[in-house]
Amino acid sequence: MIPRAQRIALGAAALAAVALPIALLQPGAVVPVRTPRPLPPLVAPTEPPLTHVFDRPLFTASTTESEALPADAPQLTGIVGRLGSDAVALVRTAQGSSRSLAIGDSVDGWRLESLSIDAALFSRGGQRARVPLPAADPEPAAQ
Template sequence: MIPRAQIAALAGAALLAVALPGLLLRPGASIQPKAPRALPPLTASTEPPLAHVFDRPLFAAPAAQGEALPADAPQLTGIVGRLGSDAVALVRTAQGSSRSLAIGDSVDGWRLESLSIDAALFSRGGQQARVPLPAADPDPAAQ
């Protein structure tokens, strides 16, 4: 059995469903749609010239920052792994041997502080040296 309150609610909803279309469709109740607002015409923006982008080499070593590397700083030969998690630097020591260094390891008194995609930062005492990856030699077979 359905309670009396639900029967009254259903009857009111049915009455509204029947009466509402009649109220909306009467002749004086027309609703005019709003005119769309006129938008300004689209224009192409002028882009800055990209000549400076094409002038610089794509895979060149970064320009020196005015500081020469100390003579006994390790030579960076490569970076292997994922930066920020397990990357190691491949370095050539002053004696000519090769080693792999994780961040925090030391070689010849230089401590590896950080790695970036193209360089390693070493420190010794108060000195810091940013050692870039060497520029690739041109392939003699390609010439």
């Protein structure tokens, strides 16, 4: 059995569910309409000067970056594998031999910290060196 207070609440809800739509659909019912305020005109932002973007090379390492490398840092010759899972760096040591390094391996005192799509990050003591991949030499035209 439903208590009396709940029966009264259910009856009031049913009455409101029937009465409100009828009242709102009566002709002459005034529904206030809010008119939106006009927005200020849009102004295009001024573009920053891009001269410094056009001054740097697009696909090769900048000259200051390659000059800042320590002389005994390993030379990166390639990156093989999937970054983030099994990638290894192919490096040329100071003695001229080639080795493959996984992240955490060391060569000539330099430890491979991380790999990106175009560079390797090595560290030794407090030094850090970002070694970019060498720029590809254009193939000579066939004659």
